[in-house]
Amino acid sequence: MALKIVKGSIDRMFDKNLQDLVRGIRNHKEDEAKYISTCIDEIKQELKQDNIAVKANAVCKLTYLQMLGYDVSWAAFNIVEVMSSSKFTYKRIGYLAASQCFHESTDVIMLTTNQIRKDLSSPNQYDTGVALTGLSCFVTPDLARDLANDIMTLMSHTKPYIRKKAVLIMYKVFLKYPESLRPAFPRLKEKLEDPDPGVQSAAVNVICELARRNPKNYLSLAPLFFKLMTSSTNNWVLIKIIKLFGALTPLEPRLGKKLIEPLTNLIHSTSAMSLLYECVNTVIAVLISLSSGMPNHSASIQVSFSRHAHTFSLKYLGLLAMSKILKTHPKSVQSHKDLILQCLDDKDESIRLRALDLLYGMVSKKNLMEIVKKLMLHVDKAEGTTYRDELLTKIIDICSQSNYQYISILVELTRLEGTRHGHLIASQMLDVAIRVKAIRAFAVAQMATLLDNAHLLTGNTQRNGICEVLYAAAWICGEFSEHLEEPMATLEAMLRPKVATLPGHIQAVYVQNAAKLFATVLRGQEGAPADSTVAQETSQLLIDRLPLFVQSSNLEVQERASCILQLVKYIQKLQQKDVEVAEEVTALFAGELNPVAPKAQKKVPVPEGLDLDVWINEPPSGSESEDEGRKSKGKAVFAKDESRHTKPRYTEVDEKELAKRREVRKAEQANNPFYIKASPSSQKVYQDGVGVEHIPVVQIDLSVPLKVPGMPMSDQYVKLEEERRERNKADKKKKKDKKKREKGEKGRRRRGDSGPESEEDITPAHMVDIVTEEMPESRDNHIRSDPDL
Amino acid sequence: MQFMLLFSRQGKLRLQKWYVPLSDKEKKKITRELVQTVLARKPKMCSFLEWRDLKVVYKRYASLYFCCAIENQDNELITLEIIHRYVELLDKYFGSVCELDIIFNFEKAYFILDEFLLGGEAQDTSKKNVLKAIEQADLLQECRREPPLTVCFLSAQLTTEKPL
Numbered sequence: 025m026a027l028k029i030v031k032g033s034i035d036r037m038f039d040k041n042l043q044d045l046v047r048g049i050r051n052h053k054e055d056e057a058k059y060i061s062t063c064i065d066e067i068k069q070e071l072k073q074d075n076i077a078v079k080a081n082a083v084c085k086l087t088y089l090q091m092l093g094y095d096v097s098w099a100a101f102n103i104v105e106v107m108s109s110s111k112f113t114y115k116r117i118g119y120l121a122a123s124q125c126f127h128e129s130t131d132v133i134m135l136t137t138n139q140i141r142k143d144l145s146s147p148n149q150y151d152t153g154v155a156l157t158g159l160s161c162f163v164t165p166d167l168a169r170d171l172a173n174d175i176m177t178l179m180s181h182t183k184p185y186i187r188k189k190a191v192l193i194m195y196k197v198f199l200k201y202p203e204s205l206r207p208a209f210p211r212l213k214e215k216l217e218d219p220d221p222g223v224q225s226a227a228v229n230v231i232c233e234l235a236r237r238n239p240k241n242y243l244s245l246a247p248l249f250f251k252l253m254t255s256s257t258n259n260w261v262l263i264k265i266i267k268l269f270g271a272l273t274p275l276e277p278r279l280g281k282k283l284i285e286p287l288t289n290l291i292h293s294t295s296a297m298s299l300l301y302e303c304v305n306t307v308i309a310v311l312i313s314l315s316s317g318m319p320n321h322s323a324s325i326q327v328s329f330s331r332h333a334h335t336f337s338l339k340y341l342g343l344l345a346m347s348k349i350l351k352t353h354p355k356s357v358q359s360h361k362d363l364i365l366q367c368l369d370d371k372d373e374s375i376r377l378r379a380l381d382l383l384y385g386m387v388s389k390k391n392l393m394e395i396v397k398k399l400m401l402h403v404d405k406a407e408g409t410t411y412r413d414e415l416l417t418k419i420i421d422i423c424s425q426s427n428y429q430y431i432s433i434l435v436e437l438t439r440l441e442g443t444r445h446g447h448l449i450a451s452q453m454l455d456v457a458i459r460v461k462a463i464r465a466f467a468v469a470q471m472a473t474l475l476d477n478a479h480l481l482t483g484n485t486q487r488n489g490i491c492e493v494l495y496a497a498a499w500i501c502g503e504f505s506e507h508l509e510e511p512m513a514t515l516e517a518m519l520r521p522k523v524a525t526l527p528g529h530i531q532a533v534y535v536q537n538a539a540k541l542f543a544t545v546l547r548g549q550e551g552a553p554a555d556s557t558v559a560q561e562t563s564q565l566l567i568d569r570l571p572l573f574v575q576s577s578n579l580e581v582q583e584r585a586s587c588i589l590q591l592v593k594y595i596q597k598l599q600q601k602d603v604e605v606a607e608e609v610t611a612l613f614a615g616e617l618n619p620v621a622p623k624a625q626k627k628v629p630v631p632e633g634l635d636l637d638v639w640i641n642e643p644p645s646g647s648e649s650e651d652e653g654r655k656s657k658g659k660a661v662f663a664k665d666e667s668r669h670t671k672p673r674y675t676e677v678d679e680k681e682l683a684k685r686r687e688v689r690k691a692e693q694a695n696n697p698f699y700i701k702a703s704p705s706s707q708k709v710y711q712d713g714v715g716v717e718h719i720p721v722v723q724i725d726l727s728v729p730l731k732v733p734g735m736p737m738s739d740q741y742v743k744l745e746e747e748r749r750e751r752n753k754a755d756k757k758k759k760k761d762k763k764k765r766e767k768g769e770k771g772r773r774r775r776g777d778s779g780p781e782s783e784e785d786i787t788p789a790h791m792v793d794i795v796t797e798e799m800p801e802s803r804d805n806h807i808r809s810d811p812d813l
Numbered sequence: 814m815q816f817m818l819l820f821s822r823q824g825k826l827r828l829q830k831w832y833v834p835l836s837d838k839e840k841k842k843i844t845r846e847l848v849q850t851v852l853a854r855k856p857k858m859c860s861f862l863e864w865r866d867l868k869v870v871y872k873r874y875a876s877l878y879f880c881c882a883i884e885n886q887d888n889e890l891i892t893l894e895i896i897h898r899y900v901e902l903l904d905k906y907f908g909s910v911c912e913l914d915i916i917f918n919f920e921k922a923y924f925i926l927d928e929f930l931l932g933g934e935a936q937d938t939s940k941k942n943v944l945k946a947i948e949q950a951d952l953l954q955e956c957r958r959e960p961p962l963t964v965c966f967l968s969a970q971l972t973t974e975k976p977l
Contacts, residue, residue, distance in 0.1 A: 046917055084920060091826060091919065093841060113954045120923055127834050150950045157927040161831070185946060192931040222937040229934045236886060260938045263891050271886075298890030305888075340859040341889065375859060 045085045049092075060089065071102045080106050080114035087121045096125055100132045107158075108139045112150060115143070119158030126162035133162065137170050144174045149183050156189040160196050168201035172208070179211050184220035191215055191226040195233055205234075216248060225261045228252070232268040239271050246272060246279055254286060262290075263302045270306035280310040301341055308348050343378040475501065495530045502537025515541045515562070519569035532580040535573050539588045542566055546595075563596040814892065814933035815867060815882045816843075817926070819915070822876050824848045827915050828922055832933035851880055861889045872896050877912050898940065899929055905944055924950070 045063060052059035063085070070082040083106045086096045103125065107118030126133060143155035156175075159167070175197060178190035194212065198205045215227035228249075235242040246269075253265045266287070273280040284307065291303045475497050519538055545562050570592070573585035819828035826848070831840060850864060851871050862869050864882070870892040871880040879896045883889065902925050903910045907918070915922050928943050928950075929936060937943050 042920070043917055088919060091829060093826070095837065097837075112950075116924065116950075116954070117920065120920060120927075123927075124829075127836065129836075148953070150953050153946075153950075154927075157931055160932045162834075188936055189931055192934055192936060195934070196932045222939065222942060225938060226934070226936060233934070258938060260891070260894075260935060263888055267886070267888065298888060298894055301890050302888050340861060 041081055042084050042088060045088060060092075060094065064089070064094070067099075071099065076106065076109050076111070076114055080109065080117045083121045084117050087117070087124055090121075090124055096121075097130065100125065100130055101135075104132050104135050104139070107136065112148070112154075115151060116154050119154050123158045123161035128164050130162070133164055133167065137167060140167070140171060141174055144171070144178060149186055152178070152186055153189055156186075156193050160193045163193075163196050163200055165200045168197045168204065172197055172201060172204040176204075176208050176211060179208075179215065184218075184223050187215070187218070187220070187223045188226045191223060191230055195230045198234065213245070213248075216245075216252070221258065225258065225264070228261055228264050228268075232264045232271075235268050236271045239275055242268075243272060243276055246276070250282075259294075259296050259299050263299055266299075266302045266306050270302075270309045273306070273310050283310055301345075304345050305348075308345060340375050340378065343375065343382060347378065347382050495533050498530070498533045498537045502533075502540035515545060516565070519565070529578075529580065531573065531576060531578060532584055535570075535581060535584045535588060538566070539591070542592070560596065560599050563592050563599060566592045567596065814887070814895070814930070815884065817882075817930075818844060818847065818878075818880045820848050820878050820880070821912060822852070822878070824852060827877065827912070828919060828926070830923070830926055830930075832930075847880065847882070851878055860893060870896070874900055875912065877915070895930070895935060898935075899926065901940060902929060902943055902947075905940070906947060 048059060048063070049056060067082045067085055070078050073079065079102060083099070083103055086099055086103075090096045103118055103121045105118075106114050107122060109115050109118065122136070140155050140159055143151050146152055146155075156178075159171070175190050175193060178186055179194070181187050181190065191212065194204075194208055198208075212227060212230060215223055216231070218224045218227065231242060231245065249265050249268060253262060253269075256262055256265070269279070269283055273283065287303050287307050287310075291300055291307070294300055294303075475494070515538060519534075542562065567589065570585050570589040573581050574589060576582055576585065815833050816829070816831040818826065818830075820826045826844060829840070829844065835843070847864065847869065850862070851869070854862070854871075856873075860870060860872055862871075866885065867882045868885060868887065868889060869880060869882050870889050871878055872893060873879075879900065881892050881896060883892050900910075903915070903922065906921070906925055907914045925943075925947055928946050937946075
């Protein structure tokens with residue numbers, strides 16, 4: 025037996041204690057997971073031993089591993105064992121592990137009840153303390169029910185250390201087991217007047233938190249708290265009390281009135297920022313509930329606050345407070361407009377966003393222009409697209425209240441590059457031009473200049489880019505061409521060859537509106553006698569320029585261009601015969617287009633004798649389509665034709681879709697600096713995959729489409745995508761080892777921009793960083809020497 | 814307070830204390846997201862941010878980020894004070910604390926935190942009291958410590974532990 029013990033202790037000498045474990049993990053950065061799994065095996069061995077010291081050591085190590093993210097719930101029973109040790113050291117370790125790992129669904133929690141009860145009645149106050157602390161983290165409703173009484177008796181313990189902890193833990197107990205509140209409440213009230221300040225503040229804390237959840241029951245305590253507030257000098261306690269009052273005032277308006285006086289005193293006298301902030305918040309709450317003006321008060325608060333706003337955090341809080349005041353007392357905030365505008369210049373984006381929100385709320389007729397001007401300046405300077413886009417949407421929102429200046433602002437906005445809101449701007453322009461007749465002339469003039477300068481914008485052919493604005497410009501010019509001063513010039517601008525570089529839908533609009541303009545031009549020119557040659561020149565111009573569009577790859581453009589080309593040729597022939605065609609041409613485009621509300625269709629009355637719900641044909645049944653085919657020849661023919669038409673179209677659309685998708689993806693990948701290009705092997709496979717896709721599916725000529733041919737192909741595509749992604753992941757893991765060489769910049773860049781990456785990318789990125797950037801750890805690296813303090 | 818996290822600039826977690834019951838998976842998810850969000854902030858930015866439906870208060874001391882999540886009605890500035898008080902406590906205890914101290918003595922860091930905060934609220938606002946309590950608990954550990962396991966003291970192993 026002695027030999028066994030000797031052997032045992034020699035083994036124990038080689039046990040790793042916590043420090044060794046930590047050191048080991050730090051030394052094994054490459055194969056951390058492997059090292060840790062060997063450690064876990066060792067820990068399992070240690071836990072099988074009888075020696076409580078060994079077990080405690082193991083549990084300690086387990087706690088560390090749990091913090092790193094490994095699951096240690098299998099050791100729950102061992103943790104309870106260690107908790108029940110009589111030695112304080114081990115007990116402490118056990119409770120710590122329990123507070124980290126245990127939660128409601130841990131089964132062994134029931135076993136702890138008795139142990140905790142024993143500890144709570146232990147003569148050693150530290151045992152009790154540690155039990156209370158640990159319990160607060162994993163208290164469950166059952167535990168709360170069983171131990172509530174014990175804790176309540178502890179509230180009257182002789183030692184303030186215990187009383188303090190007991191009071192605080194009662195809050196957690198109440199949360200889990202609300203019935204314990206009633207018997208405990210009188211004791212809690214007593215603690216408010218406890219001689220020990222720690223216990224007192226603990227009691228204040230608990231009651232404050234309780235009152236926040238259910239203010240009604242605690243109104244009776246208000247006078248007591250009032251006394252405390254005026255007598256206490258401890259800022260922490262004061263803050264809690266003031267917060268409590270903030271929760272109570274909505275119910276008791278008289279309380280609010282009484283509070284204003286001492287609160288404003290505090291505000292003016294205190295130097296503690298946190299206290300000031302709390303007071304301000306409460307005063308705001310009081311003012312809101314009072315809803316009688318006290319504008320001078322709030323103004324004074326503002327001034328004092330903004331004076332102190334030299335750090336970013338305070339500025340932010342100040343802005344928050346102001347936005348709260350804004351809801352009820354907008355006028356008092358107006359006077360601080362300049363301050364807020366200043367905040368817009370701040371480097372911190374969250375502050376800028378808050379200021380922007382505030383400004384939006386503060387906008388009125390008078391300061392509209394000023395604010396908008398300032399915002400425009402900002403848009404020029406602003407970096408970072410999210411902020412810019414926010415600005416843009418805000419400007420548009422603000423301006424939609426006043427139309428005249430709107431157009432010029434919109435035009436200015438189009439001069440900016442790199443926003444995603446071309447579409448928005450375009451729709452706004454169209455909206456305004458259609459609805460507000462008065463500014464149509466102005467709008468048209470602006471649009472004409474825009475078209476002239478279109479070459480500035482053709483560079484940006486992104487989807488939602490600024491060129492969308494040209495869409496709007498062309499349409500407005502065409503539709504309201506009677507306001508144009510120089511329709512010829514605009515017509516020429518629309519037909520320049522460079523237009524062909526614009527996206528398809530814009531080109532189509534151009535062509536269509538060129539036709540409208542042509543009509544106007546004709547009308548203008550034919551009015552003047554003798555100059556039919558000019559009219560013919562116009563037609564010639566169109567005939568010269570339109571073929572370019574006829575050859576476009578976009579179907580829509582092609583169609584429109586060829587239509588109009590034929591029309592113009594016909595008109596030219598008529599002109600050569602000196603026939604006045606202007607009237608008829610304009611008749612093509614007569615009639616004003618009014619905006620249609622989206623629900624207008626519903627309002628159209630259904631004509632008599634039309635029942636929209638009756639089947640026009642016999643309803644087809646899904647599986648019996650073959651029978652159907654046999655039944656009525658006409659229908660079979662119809663179905664056959666349809667299938668023949670749909671099949672080619674599906675394949676065609678699909679190919680186009682695929683090509684488009686592929687291109688979009690490639691563009692994305694090219695732009696994404698973090699995309700690891702697939703290794704040549706996977707690329708080849710992918711190419712093969714593309715090859716597979718392109719093998720034409722043999723069309724079986726059935727009278728009925730069995731399956732929509734498009735679907736399987738897109739399924740295949742999706743599967744291929746997934747396979748490719750998985751291959752990429754595997755490649756990434758291989759590359760991670762290789763990329764350890766390429767540390768430094770790549771790692772730093774990756775860390776800096778971890779936002780947009782997907783979840784799967786995070787863990788490798790971080791691991792690379794650990795390899796690359798070892799902190800320069802030395803004892804000289806004091807945490808305290810931080811300049812921000 | 815709902816929870817407190819300490820992590821290094823590389824995103825390694827040094828300490829986590831949860832005052833609300835959550836499952837392990839949720840804790841991991843929250844930790845990961847929050848670490849990412851805070852690390853992405855620039856140095857001159859404001860110490861408060863809104864995240865999910867909580868307010869997050871963080872402060873960077875040397876290479877460690879101290880991050881606390883509080884409820885919407887809580888006072889952010891007081892949370893900053895709490896963080897600072899905790900750092901002061903650590904400093905007093907370890908004597909010019911640095912991150913290595915917290916790494917190697919992480920259980921002591923937890924004990925100190927447990928003495929200062931209970932259930933998310935500050936137990937004692939006096940630094941002296943908290944430190945005194947910690948020292949006394951340490952003393953208790955010291956004098957009750959088991960004699961080292963060497964072959965010479967085998968006999969001590971065989972006897973039962975002395976009652977408290």
